[in-house]
Amino acid sequence: MRWLRALLLAAGLLTSARALATDVKVIANTSVKADIISAPELRRVFLQESSSLGDGTRVQPVIEKDGPVHKAFLQEYLGRTQEDFQTFNRALVFTGRGSMPEILGSDVEVVAYVARTRGAIGYVSSDTDTSVDGVKTLLVIPAGNTAERRLLTSVEPIYPETLQRLGIGGTVRLALTVAPKGNVENVALLGGNPILAESAILAVKRWIYAVGRSRSTIEVSVPFDPRP
Amino acid sequence: MHRRIVELAVVCLWASLLVSHAQEFKVLDRTVQVHGFISQGFIYTNDNNWLTMNTSQGSAAFTDFGLNMSSHLTDKLLVGAQVYDRNLGQLGQYHPSLDWAVADYRFKCWFGVRGGKVKTTLGLYNDTQDLDFLRTFALLPQSVYPTDVRDATIAHLGGDIYGTISLKRHLGDFSYTAYVGHRSDSIYSGFAYLASQYDVYYSSYGGLQYGGDLRWDTPLKGLLIGVSRINQDLSGKAKFISPFNPAGGFVPYSDTSRADWANQFYGEYIAGKLRIDSEYRRFLHSNVVNGGILYTTDDVRAWYVSGAYRVTKHFSIGSYYSRYVITIAAGGPLAALFPAQTDTSLPANHVYDKVITGRIDLNRFWNVKVEGHFMSGNGDSLYPDGFYPQQNSQGFKPNTNALVVKTSFNF
Numbered sequence: 001m002r003w004l005r006a007l008l009l010a011a012g013l014l015t016s017a018r019a020l021a022t023d024v025k026v027i028a029n030t031s032v033k034a035d036i037i038s039a040p041e042l043r044r045v046f047l048q049e050s051s052s053l054g055d056g057t058r059v060q061p062v063i064e065k066d067g068p069v070h071k072a073f074l075q076e077y078l079g080r081t082q083e084d085f086q087t088f089n090r091a092l093v094f095t096g097r098g099s100m101p102e103i104l105g106s107d108v109e110v111v112a113y114v115a116r117t118r119g120a121i122g123y124v125s126s127d128t129d130t131s132v133d134g135v136k137t138l139l140v141i142p143a144g145n146t147a148e149r150r151l152l153t154s155v156e157p158i159y160p161e162t163l164q165r166l167g168i169g170g171t172v173r174l175a176l177t178v179a180p181k182g183n184v185e186n187v188a189l190l191g192g193n194p195i196l197a198e199s200a201i202l203a204v205k206r207w208i209y210a211v212g213r214s215r216s217t218i219e220v221s222v223p224f225d226p227r228p
Numbered sequence: 229m230h231r232r233i234v235e236l237a238v239v240c241l242w243a244s245l246l247v248s249h250a251q252e253f254k255v256l257d258r259t260v261q262v263h264g265f266i267s268q269g270f271i272y273t274n275d276n277n278w279l280t281m282n283t284s285q286g287s288a289a290f291t292d293f294g295l296n297m298s299s300h301l302t303d304k305l306l307v308g309a310q311v312y313d314r315n316l317g318q319l320g321q322y323h324p325s326l327d328w329a330v331a332d333y334r335f336k337c338w339f340g341v342r343g344g345k346v347k348t349t350l351g352l353y354n355d356t357q358d359l360d361f362l363r364t365f366a367l368l369p370q371s372v373y374p375t376d377v378r379d380a381t382i383a384h385l386g387g388d389i390y391g392t393i394s395l396k397r398h399l400g401d402f403s404y405t406a407y408v409g410h411r412s413d414s415i416y417s418g419f420a421y422l423a424s425q426y427d428v429y430y431s432s433y434g435g436l437q438y439g440g441d442l443r444w445d446t447p448l449k450g451l452l453i454g455v456s457r458i459n460q461d462l463s464g465k466a467k468f469i470s471p472f473n474p475a476g477g478f479v480p481y482s483d484t485s486r487a488d489w490a491n492q493f494y495g496e497y498i499a500g501k502l503r504i505d506s507e508y509r510r511f512l513h514s515n516v517v518n519g520g521i522l523y524t525t526d527d528v529r530a531w532y533v534s535g536a537y538r539v540t541k542h543f544s545i546g547s548y549y550s551r552y553v554i555t556i557a558a559g560g561p562l563a564a565l566f567p568a569q570t571d572t573s574l575p576a577n578h579v580y581d582k583v584i585t586g587r588i589d590l591n592r593f594w595n596v597k598v599e600g601h602f603m604s605g606n607g608d609s610l611y612p613d614g615f616y617p618q619q620n621s622q623g624f625k626p627n628t629n630a631l632v633v634k635t636s637f638n639f
Contacts, residue, residue, distance in 0.1 A: 040394055049392050050337040051303040058303045079449055081500065083538060086592070087362050090638065093263050094362075095347045095355045096308050096330040099298055100261060119303075 022072040023126035026138045027111065031118045033057045036139045036175040036188040038219070042077050045121060047088070048098040054173060055191030062102040062113055062122040069107065073123045077140070111135055139188070141175060141217045149178060149218060150210040157203035159224055160195055168193065169226040172200040176218045182209040196224050251639065258299050266293035267360055267636035276606055276628040277619035279376055280317030280421060283630065290634070291315045292358060294327055306332045312358065318618070319376055321416050327358075328383055336391070343387040349405040349441040350456045351492040351507050354381050359638075364503075364536035364546035364587045366597040366634040370614055371530035371552035371579065372492070372509045376418030377612050381458065381490075384409030384437045401445040408438040411460060418612035425617050427469040428481055435462035435485065450498040460488040462515070471565070486514040486523070501538040507531060513611060516560075523559040524566065526611040528552065542589045550581040554609050569609060575626040578605040579613055594637045601630040 026042065028034075033055050044050040046061045053059055064070040066082045074080045080088070092098030104110050107124040114120040115134035124130065130137055163169070172192030177185045187201045200222040209218075251262040269290035273283040281287035291314060298308025312327035314320035328347050334340035347355035356362055357373050367375065386409015393402045412434035413419065420430040443454030462485045467478040494507040514525040534548030553572035558565075569577050585599040606624040607613035615624060 044337055044392070044394075049334075051334065060303075081538075083541075084498065090263075091356050091359065091362055093261070093298070094265065094294065094296065094310065094359050094638075096296070096298065096306075096310065096328045096342075097332065097347075099300060099306065100263070 022068040024069055024073045024076065024123045025126045025128075025130070026121065026123050026140050027114050027130050027135050028059070028121045028138050029114050029118055030134050030136050031057070032059060032121065032136070032138075034138065034188070034190055035136070036141060036190065036217075038141045039077055042140055046078060046101075048092060048101075053191075055189070058119045059121045060102075060117065060119045062104060062110060062117075062120055064107070064110055064123070065103055065105050069123065069125045072125075139175075141219075149182075149212050149216055151207060152182065152210055153206075153208040155203045155206040157196075157199045157222055157224070159226075160199060163193075163195060163224075164226050167226045168196075169224040170196060172197045172222045172224070174200060174204060174220050174222065176204060176207070176220060178209045178212070178216050178218055180212050180214055182211050184209075185215070190219065192222075193224075196222075200224075255299070258301060260297055260299045262295070262297050263639060264293065264295040265359065265361060265636060265638035267291070267634060269366065269632060269634035271630055271632050273628050273630045275625040276615055278628060278630060279614055280319050280418070280616055280619060282317075282619060287317065289315055289317050292320070294358065296327075304334050306330075314358075316375065318421055318616075319416055319418055320414070323414065323416055325414060338391040338393045340390050341387060342390070345383055345385050346388050346407065346409065347383050348381055348407065348437070348439075348458070349388070349390075350381050350439070350458055350490070351441075351454075351494050351509065352496055352505055354456075357382070360597070360634065361595055361636045361638045364544045364597075365534070365548065365583065365585050366599040366632045367583075367601075369507075369530075369532035369534065369548055369550035369583075370581060371532055371550040372507050374418070374613060376421075376614060379413040379417040380411070380419065384411050386410060386437075398447055400447045403443045403445070404440065406440040408436075411435060411437040411462070418616075421618070422610075422612045422616060423466070428466050429468065429478075430464055430466040433462065433464040435460060437461075451495070452497075453495045455494070456490075456492040458490045458492075461485050462488055481518060483515045483517045486516055487525075488513050488515070503536045504534070506533045517562075521560055522562040522566070524610055525557045526609065527555045527557075528611065529554075536585075544587040544589075546583075546585045546587070548581075548583045550579075550583065552579045552581075552605075552607060552613060553577060554607060554611060554613065556610055558610075566610060575605040575624065576608045579607045579615075580604040593639055594635070596635045597633070599632040599634070601628070601632065603628040603630065 034053050045059055071082055074085050089100055093100050104113055107128040110122045110124050111130055114122050115132050170193050173190035175188045175190055179185045184205050184207050187204055189197050252259050270288045271281060271283045272286040277283050281289050294310050294312040296308055296310035300306050309329035310327040311324050313322055313324040315322050326345055328345050330342050330344040330346055332342035349355055353368055353373055357368055357378060360366055388405055388407040390405040395402055415430050437460045439458035441456040443452060445452050464483045466481040468481040470479055490509055490511040492509045497504045508531040511528040516523050530552045532548050532550040536544060536546035538544045554577055556569040572578050582602040585597060587595055587597045589595045604627050606615040608615055608624050
């Protein structure tokens with residue numbers, strides 16, 4: 001039975017190692033309009049492929065120095081090691097294709113920087129106190145979690161009369177959190193005209209999806225065409 | 229030589245203690261970042277002198293450095309420039325050059341433009357080939373990235389359009405670059421140096437360069453594949469001593485491209501601490517000399533497979549196999565001086581290189597590499613491929629083993 005004990009011990013060690021893994025949360029300055037960001041969008045921001053979010057908000061990434069928080073963030077959202085990410089940034093810097101992002105030493109420094117810097121977006125360990133003025137936590141939609149759930153009942157949004165008369169239209173992008181039962185639990189604005197968004201949010205809250213195994217996040221676009 | 233290495237080590241140690249991250253200052257409320265690097269190598273070979281150095285005696289004439297400044301003028305507009313200088317045996321000779329100077333505006337993730345002197349995107353490493361601190365190896369596979377002719381592909385004065393498109397249904401990301409510009413070689417490059425053995429001395433060499441790169445970051449995590457193409461229309465001006473009338477002194481010499489292109493296919497796979505790369509390049513260089521007294525066509529096929537593994541935070545190992553073959557055809561009245569070379573099994577028409585490397589990162593900014601090259605063939609031809617007759621006047625030997633030690637520092 002010695003081998004069984006060894007196996008159990010190894011399994012226990014693995015479990016402990018997993019439990020020790022750092023969880024991170026993504027934070028942003030309150031000037032960033034969105035409350036939700038998709039994992040691919042987050043990746044593009046930190047790989048300097050994009051300097052704004054889908055809603056047009058300018059963002060400026062800030063990173064932590066090498067350590068468990070930085071490692072966990074890179075692993076989870078960028079799929080890179082600390083050394084790979086360092087190499088990547090240096091390649092950008094020495095070929096004229098990017099600049100070195102702001103690097104800070106601790107969670108506290110990141111929170112303080114994000115609080116005072118317009119458009120700043122960073123990450124800290126999940127147990128860090130971020131309840132300070134100027135900082136909000138972004139919900140990250142994991143890649144592949146925008147599961148397709150069949151829409152059973154939809155409600156058309158009401159087009160604000162004044163906007164329609166003035167010919168103002170566009171598309172509102174929303175992230176819906178859909179409960180297992182199929183009702184829309186929460187709506188976050190990803191982009192679009194704020195007045196049209198109000199109308200769109202009122203409508204989608206009444207949408208009903210097919211029953212699912214778990215809660216899912218779905219990105220939807222609600223178009224408003226002013227033409228009759 | 230040893231004193232120089234010790235001096236460099238002291239400078240690196242001192243500098244690495246001083247710097248933490250980027251050096252920055254403000255101009256008109258804009259942050260300007262300053263970055264730089266310096267590297268010093270030493271090569272010893274048992275047979276044949278390599279890369280225009282007297283390596284069979286041991287040579288440290290292997291130095292390069294660069295310094296750049298850049299600033300984001302707006303969220304989407306980046307401007308910057310880098311000066312680069314090197315001495316590699318007889319090449320470079322410490323004549324500094326403007327490595328890149330760009331204004332880069334990224335409208336969207338999927339569309340950006342950059343103009344000025346721009347590093348050329350070609351395969352995995354063309355634009356970063358001078359930056360050895362980015363990788364495990366001291367020397368990139370010389371079959372695909374010959375350091376003695378870096379000028380041939382390194383940059384163009386012109387513009388790029390580029391972008392990254394996320395494919396739907398989680399099919400990964402697709403990146404593109406298309407460019408057009410003017411290439412201008414240093415007269416201290418390998419091509420000009422090789423020509424000097426025939427008493428041809430270039431005053432200028434360059435021309436139109438255009439091409440593109442497509443790469444797919446596949447849904448399989450860590451796997452990237454891509455293809456690049458470059459076309460060039462080049463001309464060179466030189467003076468030379470005619471072999472038919474040596475007493476006549478220097479007379480004008482010119483050459484122009486008939487066909488000059490390369491196709492490159494590549495793949496990269498990264499899984500944790502393991503990195504595997506492979507590339508294939510077919511390169512055709514055909515030109516006409518002095519309006520038709522000589523036509524030459526160099527046809528190069530080159531590939532490599534490399535693997536690198538980060539054993540610990542401070543220690544990495546790597547190995548690659550690199551294979552280069554060249555065939556040469558000549559025509560015109562002077563063709564008899566340059567017989568066709570078509571048998572790639574001959575040492576004169578190939579270089580096969582087996583390499584093993586160890587890299588130690590002393591800290592975030594400073595590393596030391598030790599690398600062994602075990603080469604078969606010397607590619608002695610009309611196109612530069614590392615082995616030059618000027619340094620091997622006793623004739624070439626078929627095999628060469630090389631020890632490369634290199635240290636580099638960056639901030």
